[in-house]
Amino acid sequence: MDPATRAIHPNPRRPGLLPLAPAPVGSSSRASVGAGSRGRRQVTAACEACRKRKSKCNAERPRCSLCVRHGTDCQYATAPAETHSQALKRKHSELQDRITPYEELFDFLKTKSDTESVEILRRIRSGADVGSVLRHAKDGDLLIQLSLAPESRRRYEFPYKAEMPASILLPDNLYLRSFVFETTFNDLPSLGSSHLSQQLQGSSDDRYLKPFHAAQIIDPNFSNVVVSKWTTVTSNDHLLRRLLTAYTYYQHPWTAAFHLKYFLDDMAAGRERFCSSLLVNAVLAAACHMCRDIPDRTKFWLPHTLAYQFSAEARRLWDIESRKSTSNLTTIQAAIVLSIVATTTAMDKVGTSYLSQAIAMAYNLNIFSATAGTDDEAVRKARAFTAWGLFCWQAWQGFYFGIPPLISHPPQYPLPDPRVDPQWYGEIWVRYPLSQTLFPINLSHVIRTNFDLRKLMNDIAGEVFVVGKPPNATAQKVLDLKSRLDAWFADLPETLAPTRVVLPDHLKIHLEYYGILISIMRFPVKLTPNLEVTWHNIIRYAEVRLETLLRLYYLRHSFECYDPLLMQYLMLLGDTTLEKLHNATEPEDLEALRSTLVLCAKGLYDQGHNYHIAVLVFRLMRDRMKENDFDLLRTHLFASSPPPTTASEIGTSEDDPPLMVKYVRAQWQVPIHTPDTGPTKRSLEYLVREYGMLSLDSEIAGQGGSSAEPGRPRP
Structure with missing residues (x-):
């Protein structure tokens, strides 16, 4: 047979065989890998069943071919493309990471004073996890916080976006020229307040x-x-x-x-x-x-x-x-x-x-x-x-x-x-x-200023509120109330001036001023087109300063400590933000609004660790959030531990405590903007009972095949 015929029929005894097809692209590299193993594809790690049988595993996932053939459970101790030695190193590292916090906690108990050690043991016995105990011991609370990690300057970080929103960084925002803002954001543009930086340079005033x-x-x-x-x-x-x-x-x-x-x-x-x-x-x-x-x-x-x-x-x-x-x-x-x-x-x-x-x-x-x-x-x-x-x-x-x-x-x-x-x-x-x-x-200025403000609030309630009915007010009446409120604010003592406030009780006085201003401007009154513009500008002016104060409060003190008045204004700002999110379209606006919403919701969640009414209010806000905003919130609430995911976990865990609806006897008006709703339907008792019925409907619907998350009715 000539060479040409032999090239077509390499085996003259089997002339019926077809010529070999060209090898697929890249097969040469795979063939070289398998060289010396009779053409079998080399695998990085076999499954546990094949290792036990000492069989040749093809390492297919989720089940290899031999496990499919034998009907056995196919489990891998390694990650894809990971060898057994690499898996052992990874597991050793993971175990080391888990052990290290316990070793660190043990060292704390050995080296700290009796008082601090008792404090740590009390937290352990109350059910706190090791990560939480370590955070309290290091960064902590009360005196432990700064005695264990002393520093000359301390600020908290916002949970989502670290920076202040551009919408409140306005030249006429007086709180951006305050001492507390300067000492917190001294690396930012001073917005015309360099004289404060000079006054505070080298200051040892720990309050700021x-x-x-x-x-x-x-x-x-x-x-x-x-x-x-x-x-x-x-x-x-x-x-x-x-x-x-x-x-x-x-x-x-x-x-x-x-x-x-x-x-x-x-x-x-x-x-x-x-x-x-x-x-x-x-x-x-x-x-x-x-x-x-x-x-x-x-x-x-x-x-x-x-x-x-x-x-x-x-x-x-x-x-x-x-x-x-x-x-x-x-x-x-x-x-x-x-x-x-x-x-x-x-x-x-x-x-x-x-x-x-x-x-x-x-x-x-x-x-x-x-x-x-x-x-x-x-x-x-x-x-x-x-x-x-x-x-x-x-x-x-x-x-x-x-x-x-x-x-x-x-x-x-x-x-x-x-x-x-x-x-x-x-x-x-x-x-x-x-x-x-x-x-x-x-204290003397705080109490006297609060007493004067309560006297004005008493006058407003007596002149405007009627049991079971909307506020009885006219546009002129509202402007008169605003004038009296402004006069009180203008008469604040120097220690409580906008540029000097820093302590929680100082900041709350200013929060109440803007919160009350928003509340009276939202009284249902008939407005001319010109007055509508005026109303909108006044409310927007107050909202900007309310958010600024809440953010400064958080950066300096956080929202973790007991402060029921915070609940009022976190809900007020959160409700306003939810409404704006519904209408926002620009990505930058959406991100800034989500930052504010997460901050408000987290603040209510933190306050809910101190008193039960905040648990209820947090739940009301949480369940009005869109799914993607709620998921974003979860990442900041449950950063150190996984959130509840099953029906048995939701509503029973420490991170999602139960709503004790049967105990609620509250006529407090939840600060949500519902101009067409009477005061009765804005009371906490009414809203919580409505929430309870929605939760029950959601559970019933879930049993019938609904995909709604258990315990969390859709808004």
Whole structure:
């Protein structure tokens, strides 16, 4: 056979075979890999079943051909394209990463003081995971935060976008020229405020450099008082003093139900003139929501919790006191505090009952008169202080509940000028870690300014609100209210000026001003086209400054500590942002709005770790969010642990606590913009019950084949 014929028929005995097809592109490299293995494709790692059988595995995934043939389970101990040695190294590294936090925690327990070690153990026993415990130990809370990681400057980071939105960086935004903004964003353009940078250069004012919750109250009474003499719940005076300190930090400057110095002096001396077991237990019940290491502090319905036990003891003592024929000043003060507790647990209707009885007792004692019903100077001062505290708390409730006030006129006792008589109000001094400087919180100015604002809020509620009906206002009436509110704001003392505010209670005064301004401008009134433009500009002006203040509050102090007033304005800003997101189209606008929405929702979520009403409000906002925005929020809420995903997890985990709808007795008006809805349908009680019905409908629909996420009804 000639060479040409042999090339076509290489095997002359089998002339019927077809010529070989050309090899596929790239086959040469694969053939070379398999050289020396009889043409079998070389694999990086066999499945576990083939390794056990010592069979030749083709490493196909998810099941190799031999496992398919034998009907066996096909599992791989390696990742795709990973050898067994590489898998062992990876697993060793993963185990090392898991062990390292426990080793670090063990070192903390060995090296830290007894107080810090007990604090760490308490967190472990309360169920916190190792990552959470380490974060508290390193970056922490209260004094641990800065004593373990001392630094001269501290700020929190926004959860989604690190920068301030461009929409609030306006030249006329006065808060961008504030000390707190300068010390937080000193690397940003000064927007014409370089004089502040010069004033603050080299400043050692820790109030502008460190969060307020890192400071320590300096008062001998807090270290000497034996609180356990006044309660039967616990004899742990260390714990009781911490609770008392927390109340002084987070509640007293805002509500001022009693004169703090008289209360502490009598508690330390064992006198019952300005202190009583009822008042002490009421204060401790409220304070349980303010200590972040108190377990289950939001679950007020659980009998084993401290908040429940202090509340139960206070109610027992209240029943005894309320049956007496004579009224007592400390009983009135306790009623104010118990009303506050009821409000934060979404049971403000119960709180209103306490408040009504306290007002009746106050009239019996004649504490609203110019002499407060007594000739004793100390008693007159204590009574007048409580008269204003009682008046202001019912004014706050009337305005935010949308109802007429229970007390039409303020007390006749004239409030002293804090510049002339600051001692009438008292003072709280604090010291920050790594510093010997004592700072006042300017308590006299804070209380007097709040009292003046509550008086104005009481006037608004009395002039505008009618039970069960929308606000009775005209455009001219709204402008008149705005003028009176502006006059109050213009008269703020220098320590509370927009450029100087920094502490939470300072910032809240400004937050309330803009929040109230937005609320009255949203009263349903008839407007001409020109007035519509004016209304829009005023509301937009207030919204920009409200968001600026909330962001500055977060950067300096975070939203983790107890502050019920934050809930009001986080919901207000969040609701406004949801509405804007619905209409936004530009990508930059969408991202900025999502940044604000995530911040507001996270703030409500964080507040929900302190008191139950915030849990309800967070859930209302969360379930109005679009799916992609909700997923974005989850990445920031559950950054350290996986979110609940199954029906059994949702609504029962610590990250998604249950809604105790049956306990809700709340007439608080949720700040959502629904101009065509009456006040009844904006009450928290109505909205939560509607939410409960939607949740039930969602579960029923899910059982019938709906793809809705369990426990989360679509908005």
